[in-house]
Amino acid sequence: MTRWRLTIEYDGGPFMGWQRQDHGPSVQEALEQAAFRMTGELATIHAAGRTDAGVHALAMAAHVDVMKTLTEHRLREGINALVRPAPVSVTAVEPVADDWHARFSCVGRRYLYRILNRRAPPALDKGKVWHVPIALDAEAMAEGAAHLVGRHDFTTFRSVHCQSQSPLKTLDSLTVSQVGEEIHIRAAARSFLHHQVRSMVGCLALVGRGRWTPGDVKTALEAKDRQALGLNAPPEGLYFVEAVYP
Amino acid sequence: MTRWRLTIEYDGGPFMGWQRQDHGPSVQEALEQAAFRMTGELATIHAAGRTDAGVHALAMAAHVDVMKTLTEHRLREGINALVRPAPVSVTAVEPVADDWHARFSCVGRRYLYRILNRRAPPALDKGKVWHVPIALDAEAMAEGAAHLVGRHDFTTFRSVHCQSQSPLKTLDSLTVSQVGEEIHIRAAARSFLHHQVRSMVGCLALVGRGRWTPGDVKTALEAKDRQALGLNAPPEGLYFVEAVYP
Numbered sequence: 465m466t467r468w469r470l471t472i473e474y475d476g477g478p479f480m481g482w483q484r485q486d487h488g489p490s491v492q493e494a495l496e497q498a499a500f501r502m503t504g505e506l507a508t509i510h511a512a513g514r515t516d517a518g519v520h521a522l523a524m525a526a527h528v529d530v531m532k533t534l535t536e537h538r539l540r541e542g543i544n545a546l547v548r549p550a551p552v553s554v555t556a557v558e559p560v561a562d563d564w565h566a567r568f569s570c571v572g573r574r575y576l577y578r579i580l581n582r583r584a585p586p587a588l589d590k591g592k593v594w595h596v597p598i599a600l601d602a603e604a605m606a607e608g609a610a611h612l613v614g615r616h617d618f619t620t621f622r623s624v625h626c627q628s629q630s631p632l633k634t635l636d637s638l639t640v641s642q643v644g645e646e647i648h649i650r651a652a653a654r655s656f657l658h659h660q661v662r663s664m665v666g667c668l669a670l671v672g673r674g675r676w677t678p679g680d681v682k683t684a685l686e687a688k689d690r691q692a693l694g695l696n697a698p699p700e701g702l703y704f705v706e707a708v709y710p
Numbered sequence: 711m712t713r714w715r716l717t718i719e720y721d722g723g724p725f726m727g728w729q730r731q732d733h734g735p736s737v738q739e740a741l742e743q744a745a746f747r748m749t750g751e752l753a754t755i756h757a758a759g760r761t762d763a764g765v766h767a768l769a770m771a772a773h774v775d776v777m778k779t780l781t782e783h784r785l786r787e788g789i790n791a792l793v794r795p796a797p798v799s800v801t802a803v804e805p806v807a808d809d810w811h812a813r814f815s816c817v818g819r820r821y822l823y824r825i826l827n828r829r830a831p832p833a834l835d836k837g838k839v840w841h842v843p844i845a846l847d848a849e850a851m852a853e854g855a856a857h858l859v860g861r862h863d864f865t866t867f868r869s870v871h872c873q874s875q876s877p878l879k880t881l882d883s884l885t886v887s888q889v890g891e892e893i894h895i896r897a898a899a900r901s902f903l904h905h906q907v908r909s910m911v912g913c914l915a916l917v918g919r920g921r922w923t924p925g926d927v928k929t930a931l932e933a934k935d936r937q938a939l940g941l942n943a944p945p946e947g948l949y950f951v952e953a954v955y956p
Contacts, residue, residue, distance in 0.1 A: 473833040520834060544830055553833035584790055587719040587799035588766060592834070 465531050468539060469560045470495075470509070472524040475551035476699065477591045482514045482524070491515075491552055495526075498546035502539070503532045512570045512707035516659075518699030520592070522576075523555065525707035527566040564709075572636070572708030573656060577649040577665045578701045593646065594665075594701035600672030602647050606640040607678035608671040609649070612664055612685060613638055618657050619688040621667075626658035631688070633657060638664065647672070650705075665697035711777050714785060715806045716741075716755070718770040721797035722945065723837045728760045728770070737761075737798055741772075744792035748785070749778045758816045758953035762905075764945030766838070768822070769801065771953035773812040810955075818882070818954030819902060823895040823911045824947045839892065840911075840947035846918030848893050852886040853924035854917040855895070858910055858931060859884055864903050865934040867913075872904035877934070879903060884910065893918070896951075911943035 472495070480488035484496075495509050511526040530539070540557045547553075580586050580593040581600050612621075612635055619631040636652045649668060651661050667684060670676040676694060684692040718741070726734035730742075741755050757772040776785070786803045793799075826832050826839040827846050858867075858881055865877040882898040895914065897907050913930060916922040922940060930938040 473830070475834050475836070522834070540830065548831075551833045551836055553830045555828065555830040582801065584719070584786065584799045584801040587797045588721050588768070588838070590721070590797055 465529055465562070466534075467527055467529050467560050467562050467564060469558050469564065469566065470526045470528065470543075470554050471556040472511075472521060472526055473553045473555050474521050474524070475591075476515060476518045476520045478551065479517060481517045481519070482511055489550075491521075491524075491550075494547055494550040494552050495543065495554075498543045499528055499530075501546045502542040503530050503534070505531055510566045512566045513573055513704050515702075515704055516662075516699050518591075519702045519704065520700075521704040523706055524704050525566050525570065525709075527560065527564065566707070569709055570655075570707045571710055572652060572654055572706075573704070574650065574652045574706040574708070575656070575661045576703045576705045577651070577661060577697065578703070579647040579649070579665075579669070579697075580645060581647050582645045591700050594698050596669060596672075598673055600647055600669065601674065602640050602642045602672065604674070604678055605647070605649075605668040605672045608668050608676070608681040609638040609640050609664070611678065611682040616685055617688050618660055618685070620684050620690060620692050621660045621663035622657040622690065623659035623663075624690065628655075628657050631657060633660070640668065659696060662697045662699065662702060663693055665701070666695035667693065669697060670694040711775055711808070712780075713773055713775050713806050713808050713810060715804050715810065715812065716772045716774065716789075716800050717802040718757075718767060718772055719799045719801050720767050720770065721837075722761060722763065722765045722767070724797065725763060727763045727765070728757055735796075737767075737770075737796075740793055740796040740798050741789065741800075744789045745774055745776075747792045748788040749776050749780070751777055756812045758812045759819055759950050761948075761950055762908075762945050764837075765948045765950065766946075767950040769952055770950050771812050771816065771955075773806065773810065812953070815955055816901075816953045817956055818898060818900055818952075819950070820896065820898045820952040820954070821902070821907045822949040822951045823897070823907060823943065824949070825893040825895070825911075825915070825943075826891060827893050828891045837946050840944050842915060842918075844919055846893055846915065847920065848886050848888045848918065850920070850924055851893070851895075851914045851918045854914050854922070854927040855884040855886050855910070857924065857928040862931055863934050864906055864931070866930050866936060866938050867906045867909035868903040868936065869905035869909075870936065874901075874903050877903060879906070886914065905942060908943045908945065908948060909939055911947070912941035913939065915943060916940040 578593045615634040824839040861880040
């Protein structure tokens with residue numbers, strides 16, 4: 465048996481999310497089916513993060529156990545050929561130790577959120593950015609973001625469906641930068657609560673529009689109350705960027 | 711009557727190209743129909759460049775004459791609302807002089823060609839890049855590109871359907887750069903022959919794969935013969951980037 469680490473890029477648009485669902489297509493199912501057709505083995509593919517419906521990945525980390533002897537080349541090319549036409553692509557594979565676990569060994573996760581901030585809707589990046597037609601103040605957003613960095617009770621930024629045992633998380637960084645017509649928000653932490661990034665981005669957008677002050681983000685955080693949340697940013701702007709391992 | 715300059719972004723994927731066609735959808739038709747529904751006037755929209763099927767635009771320049779009195783805001787928002795769901799977006803409008811012409815006043819055109827150079831196919835940028843799975847040598851490509859800059863007879867790089875009176879063109883610049891997993895080729899000239907950019911990129915890709923030397927590009931140029939052409943790069947990697955006016 466070989467445990468393989470997979471690096472996966474996907475367009476979240478047509479999927480109900482990473483995780484297998486009864487009611488629609490998932491990235492996990494698409495990959496597991498391709499792997500099954502490739503190896504003849506039924507195996508679960510475990511990912512570092514279970515992204516929501518519509519959320520994309522530039523480099524999701526995952527692992528799968530395969531009994532059959534395969535080269536790295538053959539495994540990657542085989543899955544990529546068989547996963548078509550689903551917009552999923554295995555960009556790298558490598559053998560790892562049998563106790564390496566994409567989810568439990570992961571010590572850091574990084575996300576990018578892309579806001580297209582101009583009047584005109586996106587033609588080329590439709591479904592790949594959150595289109596906000598009202599001018600946002602990126603500097604005020606960065607000031608608001610700074611209040612969220614560190615170890616906090618993130619109850620305000622947590623989905624009611626969140627399965628995490630504790631709302632206490634350490635947000636290592638949350639940066640806001642203007643990149644041409646886009647505003648990029650980058651978040652890094654060991655782990656995140658369900659909907660945490662989209663909830664934080666939603667509040668920062670309110671700050672950017674001037675409806676909240678940067679200090680209102682601190683007030684919302686300290687309220688430890690989901691009702692204090694401004695708005696959840698939509699999934700299409702969110703990208704899982706990287707999983708970090710020791 | 712007001713002559714309006716339009717700046718247009720579009721995803722060329724679903725279109726037969728910019729120009730109106732009898733046998734399929736075009737960007738021009740989509741925009742003219744939206745403008746007609748907006749103004750009640752039948753008007754032609756003229757563009758700086760007539761891109762082929764599948765070719766994209768980040769900022770195509772065009773113009774249209776409108777009798778009805780409209781604000782910039784209303785014209786842009788109206789067309790964008792009515793052009794949906796076609797992946798076309800008017801990013802800017804401004805009134806121009808009655809003798810300003812998007813095509814004939816244009817003194818410079820810039821294109822970008824994106825090659826995704828990695829084994830794995832694109833998941834997020836499917837239809838937006840040319841996927842070349844074999845490693846390309848960007849430095850050799852840049853060396854080959856240098857032979858094409860300047861005033862030359864570009865017959866080798868000209869489509870048999872080209873309507874230009876002369877094959878003589880001045881290529882102002884042709885650069886090759888590695889950007890992460892992508893190779894970007896940027897071309898600038900007053901005007902281009904039909905298929906010129908894609909033909910040049912096709913030859914440079916042969917150089918990148920080592921099947922041509924950089925000097926073979928010069929030989930092909932000097933042959934002034936379409937048969938000397940290596941290969942036409944596919945449309946999906948090509949973007950009309952900018953039209954320059956005095």
